[in-house]
Amino acid sequence: MAQPHAYLPDDPAAARTAPRPAERPLMAARRVVHISTVHQPFDQRIFYRECASLAAAGYETHLLVPLPVTELERQGVQLHSVGAPAAQQLALGLKRRWRRVWQAARLARQLQADLYHLHDPELIPLGLWLKATTRAKVVFDSHENNTAYLRQKYYLPLLVRGPLLAGMEALERLAARAFDAIITADRGVADLYLRRFHARRVITIHNFPHLDLFLQQPPPADDAPFDLVFHGTFPRYNLEVTFAVAEALRRRGRRARWHFFGKCFETEWAQAEIARRGLHDDIVIDAQMVPHDQVAAQVRQAKIGFIPLPDLPKFQHNIPTKLFEFMALGMPVVLSDLPPSRPFAGDGRCAIMVPPHDYDAYAEAIIRLLDDPALRRAMGAEGRRRVINEYNWQRESQYLFALYHELV
Numbered sequence: 001m002a003q004p005h006a007y008l009p010d011d012p013a014a015a016r017t018a019p020r021p022a023e024r025p026l027m028a029a030r031r032v033v034h035i036s037t038v039h040q041p042f043d044q045r046i047f048y049r050e051c052a053s054l055a056a057a058g059y060e061t062h063l064l065v066p067l068p069v070t071e072l073e074r075q076g077v078q079l080h081s082v083g084a085p086a087a088q089q090l091a092l093g094l095k096r097r098w099r100r101v102w103q104a105a106r107l108a109r110q111l112q113a114d115l116y117h118l119h120d121p122e123l124i125p126l127g128l129w130l131k132a133t134t135r136a137k138v139v140f141d142s143h144e145n146n147t148a149y150l151r152q153k154y155y156l157p158l159l160v161r162g163p164l165l166a167g168m169e170a171l172e173r174l175a176a177r178a179f180d181a182i183i184t185a186d187r188g189v190a191d192l193y194l195r196r197f198h199a200r201r202v203i204t205i206h207n208f209p210h211l212d213l214f215l216q217q218p219p220p221a222d223d224a225p226f227d228l229v230f231h232g233t234f235p236r237y238n239l240e241v242t243f244a245v246a247e248a249l250r251r252r253g254r255r256a257r258w259h260f261f262g263k264c265f266e267t268e269w270a271q272a273e274i275a276r277r278g279l280h281d282d283i284v285i286d287a288q289m290v291p292h293d294q295v296a297a298q299v300r301q302a303k304i305g306f307i308p309l310p311d312l313p314k315f316q317h318n319i320p321t322k323l324f325e326f327m328a329l330g331m332p333v334v335l336s337d338l339p340p341s342r343p344f345a346g347d348g349r350c351a352i353m354v355p356p357h358d359y360d361a362y363a364e365a366i367i368r369l370l371d372d373p374a375l376r377r378a379m380g381a382e383g384r385r386r387v388i389n390e391y392n393w394q395r396e397s398q399y400l401f402a403l404y405h406e407l408v
Contacts, residue, residue: 030408031060033113037082037100038120041065042074044321045143045185045207046119048292051077053397054404062111064104080107101126114408115139117183121146124171131178137407140175141183145192145317147172173197180407183400188317188340205399207321208391209328213296215388219330219380220300222373226284227256228334228366229302231295232322233263239270241308241359246282248363256366259302261286300329303376304369307335311356319344323351324391327383332376334365344391350383 034051041047047063055061055076067081082103086096105126108116115137118127127138147168176182176199184190184204193199230238242258249256264270264287274283290298299305305326309315319340326333327350335341337353345351352369354361369376 029058029060030115030404031062031111031113032115032117032404032408033062033064033108033111034117034119035064035082035104035108035123035126036119037064037066037097037104037123039065040085041067041079042292044292046141047074047077048210049207049393049397050117050141050400051075053393053400057401059404062113064107066100082107097122105129109134112136115404117141119143121168121171124175128174128178137180138178139181139183139403139407140179142172142189142193143185145189145314176200181403183403186317186319186340188319192317203399203403206319206391206396207324208393208396209321209325209387210393211328211388213293214325214328215384217296217300217329219377219384220303222303222376224301224303225257226259226302227370228304228306229259229261229299230306230308230322231260231262231290231299233265234260235265236269237310237312238308239264239266239273241310241357241362242283242306243273243277243279244359245308245362245366246279247277248359249366252363252367254363254367254370255282256370257302258283258306259286260284261288261290261298263287263289296325296329299325300331303331304366305329305331305333305335307333307341308362309336309338309356311336311338315340324387327351327380327391328387330377330380330384332369332379332383334362334369344386345383350379350386 032054034046036043036046039046051061051063052075061076062078062080064080064082066083066085067079068084070081072079083096083100101122104123108126108130113136116127116130118124118138118140124140127140130136131138147165172193176193176197181201181203182193182199184193184202185207187204190202190204193202230242239260246256246258260283264285267285267287270285274280305322307320307322309320315336315338317340320335323333323335323341323345333345333351335345335351335353336356338356341353346353352365354365
């Protein structure tokens with residue numbers, strides 16, 4: 001079931017067969033700079049997975065990101081502000097975006113890094129400038145299928161969305177040809193960079209969970225206060241599916257307790273919809289971000305992990321990180337049957353995958369698991385075994401280290 005992690009036009013096996021960092025000495029104090037003008041300071045992938053791991057491995061690691069203070073240090077990572085954080089808005093404000101990029105460029109040149117690691121498409125021109133004016137290596141970390149994500153922003157007029165799509169494709173094509181490597185979070189996006197943009201080099205580094213954060217938590221108890229949980233960021237389409245599935249359960253004379261916690265973009269709409277549908281006693285929405293080290297304890301307050309992704313272009317290429325977090329906690333999962341998740345859970349041994357818009361199929365899967373505690377425990381144990389053996393950050397980080405060692 002393992003997916004390849006490295007995609008190199010000349011030698012597809014190179015990154016997988018490279019020695020691990022423990023087997024060869026790192027060159028002392030190589031300076032690496034990660035840059036994001038969009039993400040929050042302590043983003044799960046950027047800070048907790050990549051930057052913290054690189055600092056622990058001996059790299060002098062800097063992160064340029066929106067911060068309320070000028071500088072701070074955390075877990076060996078030096079954070080520098082490119083501007084004050086602001087609420088996420090449609091365009092954030094072109095003037096503010098430009099100021100952040102300008103500040104990132106100024107700091108990047110001051111730091112004189114051996115390697116620059118970019119996390120936002122709008123930073124590709126900055127990367128091209130750094131590539132042309134310094135001797136540093138430059139990599140671009142494409143967290144998702146950016147063009148597909150733009151296509152599903154139907155609220156944007158076609159006259160706006162069309163040029164944005166053309167510009168995004170042009171930027172990604174330049175990055176694919178000019179940068180030293182493209183990093184992706186899943187194989188679907190990696191394949192796009194290879195096929196469409198003919199990238200020089202693409203490495204896939206999945207967002208697998210930290211074992212030390214999740215394995216210290218026991219599997220959920222049979223009397224857990226909630227039946228299903230969804231955490232992280234949940235836009236309207238996730239909630240619309242949940243409401244429809246809750247109603248499908250009621251038609252069968254069943255009810256379930258749902259817990260949503262994290263970032264909700266439309267809390268007022270969600271609460272009004274819950275009231276309109278009479279789901280007050282079924283669905284709890286806690287629209288507050290939980291500290292990184294407390295997420296696992298919150299998630300295991302439910303019996304079943306729930307991932308209601310619609311069949312949109314973005315989700316044809318991106319793997320839901322929640323899947324592996326649920327598996328690490330020994331929880332069975334009910335999720336949409338979409339191509340990226342099938343290699344990891346498609347055999348039905350740790351999750352039940354259902355057609356994305358078949359609310360009755362969701363309901364039947366939930367009832368099956370709620371009525372069979374032994375099945376929940378067996379599927380949860382299989383998911384946890386897979387994470388321990390393969391789908392974990394401790395293993396996945398070795399591919400990041402191998403790339404960095406080779407480049408710098």
